[in-house]
Amino acid sequence: MPDEPWWKSAVIYQIYPRSFADSTGDGVGDLEGIRRHLDHLEWLGVDAIWLSPFFRSPMADFGYDVSDYCDVDPLFGDLDAFDRLLADIHGRGMRLIIDWVPNHSSSEHPWFIAARSSREDPKRDWYFWRDPHPDGTPPNNWKQAFRDAPAWTLDPTTDQLYLHLFLPEQPDLNWGNPDVEAAMHETLRFWLDRGVDGFRMDVIHAIGKDPALPDDPPEVAALPHSSLNDTPFTHQLLRRIRALLDSYTGDRMSVGEVFLLDTAKVGTYLRDQLHLAFNFPPLFTKWRSYRWAKQLDDAAAYIEPNGWPTWVLSNHDVVRHRTRYGSEDRARAAAVLLLGLRGTPFLYMGEELGLENADVPPDRVVDPGGRDGCRAPLPWDRSRGHGWGEPWLPFPPDAAARSVEALRDEPESILHLYRELLAQRKASPALQLGDQERIEVADGALAWERARGDDRRVVAVNFTDEAVAVPNLQGTVVVSSDRLGEGETFTGTLGPDQAVWLRV
Numbered sequence: 185m186p187d188e189p190w191w192k193s194a195v196i197y198q199i200y201p202r203s204f205a206d207s208t209g210d211g212v213g214d215l216e217g218i219r220r221h222l223d224h225l226e227w228l229g230v231d232a233i234w235l236s237p238f239f240r241s242p243m244a245d246f247g248y249d250v251s252d253y254c255d256v257d258p259l260f261g262d263l264d265a266f267d268r269l270l271a272d273i274h275g276r277g278m279r280l281i282i283d284w285v286p287n288h289s290s291s292e293h294p295w296f297i298a299a300r301s302s303r304e305d306p307k308r309d310w311y312f313w314r315d316p317h318p319d320g321t322p323p324n325n326w327k328q329a330f331r332d333a334p335a336w337t338l339d340p341t342t343d344q345l346y347l348h349l350f351l352p353e354q355p356d357l358n359w360g361n362p363d364v365e366a367a368m369h370e371t372l373r374f375w376l377d378r379g380v381d382g383f384r385m386d387v388i389h390a391i392g393k394d395p396a397l398p399d400d401p402p403e404v405a406a407l408p409h410s411s412l413n414d415t416p417f418t419h420q421l422l423r424r425i426r427a428l429l430d431s432y433t434g435d436r437m438s439v440g441e442v443f444l445l446d447t448a449k450v451g452t453y454l455r456d457q458l459h460l461a462f463n464f465p466p467l468f469t470k471w472r473s474y475r476w477a478k479q480l481d482d483a484a485a486y487i488e489p490n491g492w493p494t495w496v497l498s499n500h501d502v503v504r505h506r507t508r509y510g511s512e513d514r515a516r517a518a519a520v521l522l523l524g525l526r527g528t529p530f531l532y533m534g535e536e537l538g539l540e541n542a543d544v545p546p547d548r549v550v551d552p553g554g555r556d557g558c559r560a561p562l563p564w565d566r567s568r569g570h571g572w573g574e575p576w577l578p579f580p581p582d583a584a585a586r587s588v589e590a591l592r593d594e595p596e597s598i599l600h601l602y603r604e605l606l607a608q609r610k611a612s613p614a615l616q617l618g619d620q621e622r623i624e625v626a627d628g629a630l631a632w633e634r635a636r637g638d639d640r641r642v643v644a645v646n647f648t649d650e651a652v653a654v655p656n657l658q659g660t661v662v663v664s665s666d667r668l669g670e671g672e673t674f675t676g677t678l679g680p681d682q683a684v685w686l687r688v
Contacts, residue, residue: 194231209573229606232279244353312347326409382437392418422457454491493527513681520683524643646678659686
C-alpha cells in the first residue's frame with residue numbers, strides 16, 4: 185500500500201531476546217540466535233520485528249534497567265551482531281523496531297552514579313531528589329510498581345530520597361531538565377543512524393512529571409503511580425520526539441506503551457505525538473462477545489479520530505492469551521479476530537504455536553513482577569533441549585508437541601493457521617487498511633465488515649461453546665479457525681468457538 189506508511193498495514197512480531205533462540209548453548213537467547221531463525225519469521229509472513237531490550241543492563245528488571253542505551257549487553261552479543269541481524273532483517277524485506285526505555289535508567293548508569301555522589305554534582309538534577317517529611321515519610325504517596333511500597337528510596341550518601349516508579353534499581357529520569365531530554369534524543373539518533381525503523385517506547389506516558397509531584401487522589405492511591413501519571417508536559421515532550429523521528433527518511437515510527445487503562449486517554453497520545461499507542465484494555469477483556477464489542481466501539485470512538493489503532497492479545501508482561509482463554513479452539517478464534525481488526529496487530533513470539541504460560545516452580549522464579557510464565561523459552565524442535573542449552577526458565581507445557589518443528593509438520597496446526605491468516609491479510613486491501621463497520625448478529629457472536637475499494641470481507645467470531653446461527657452473513661469462507669469449510673460458501677452457522685473470514 186504505497187500511499188500509506190508501512191506500519192499501518194504491517195503485522196509486527198515481538199521477540200523477547202532471552203527466550204527466542206540460543207546460539208551459544210548457555211541457555212539464554214541472543215541476537216545471533218534470532219538471526220539464525222529469521223527463516224521462521226519470513227515463512228510465517230510477518231512484516232516487522234519488535235525486539236525487547238538487549239542493551240547493557242544489570243538485569244534487575246531483565247533489560248528494562250538500562251546502564252548504557254547505546255551498546256549491547258554481552259549476554260546478547262555486541263554491536264556487530266546487532267548490525268548483522270538488522271542487515272539480514274532488511275535483506276528479507278522486514279523492518280526492525282527496538283525497545284527504548286526513557287522513563288528511567290539503571291541505578292548503575294553512569295548518570296545516576298554521578299547524580300548520587302553529591303548534592304552538588306552536575307547530574308544531580310537528571311533525577312528526582314527530595315527530602316523526606318519531618319516524620320521521615322516520603323514526599324508524596326506515590327506507589328512503585330511490582331511492590332506495595334513507596335516509589336521513593338533513601339540514598340544514604342546524600343541523605344535524600346530519589347523517585348523510582350518501578351524498582352529502586354530503576355531511578356526515574358527528570359525530563360524537565362533539558363540536558364536529559366537532549367541526551368535521550370541522542371540515544372534515539374544513535375539507533376536511527378544505525379538503520380532501525382522505529383521504537384517501542386516503554387511506559388512513555390510517565391516521562392513528564394508534574395513538577396509539584398502532588399499526592400495521588402485517595403481513591404487511587406493504592407495503585408502504582410506508573411498507571412496514573414498523565415500530564416500535559418508529556419505531550420510536549422512527545423511532540424519533540426515525533427519531530428526527531430519525522431526528520432529521518434523511511435517512515436521511522438513510534439509505538440508507545442501507554443499503560444493507562446482508559447482508551448479515551450490513550451487516544452490523546454496520538455495525532456502529532458506517537459504514531460501508534462498500545463491500548464491495553466483488550467488484554468484484560470474476558471472472552472465474551474459483548475465485552476469485545478465494547479473494545480471495538482471504544483477504539484472507533486477514541487483512537488480512530490486521533491490516529492490508527494493497535495491490537496494485541498499477549499506480550500512479555502501478561503499471562504498468554506491461550507492460558508487466559510482456556511482452550512486452543514479459543515486461541516485459534518482469537519487469532520482470526522486479532523488479524524481481522526482495523527489497526528496494526530502485534531503478535532507475541534510463541535502465540536503462533538498456541539503456547540501456554542509455563543509452570544515455573546518457586547525456586548526458578550526470577551522476575552520481580554511475577555511474569556516468568558509468559559517469558560518461557562520458545563521450543564524449536566522435538567528434542568529434549570528443544571534447540572536450547574539448559575534454559576534459563578522452564579519450557580511451556582507440551583513443548584515437544586508445540587515446537588516449531590512439530591507444528592510445521594501438521595498442516596492443520598495453529599502455526600499453519602497463523603501463516604494462512606497473514607497471507608490472506610497481506611493479499612486483501614480491506615483487511616489491511618479497509619473501513620470497519622459492525623454487523624448485528626445473535627448474542628454470543630460478534631461480526632464486522634471490512635471494505636476498501638472493491639474488496640469486502642466479513643469477520644465473524646463465536647465466543648461460546650455452542651453453535652450460533654448468523655443467517656445474515658454471506659460469502660465464501662476464506663479462512664476458518666478450525667480450517668473447515670474453507671473455499672466453500674458459508675453455511676450461516678458458526679460452530680462452537682469458531683471464527684471465520686468471508687469474502688463477500
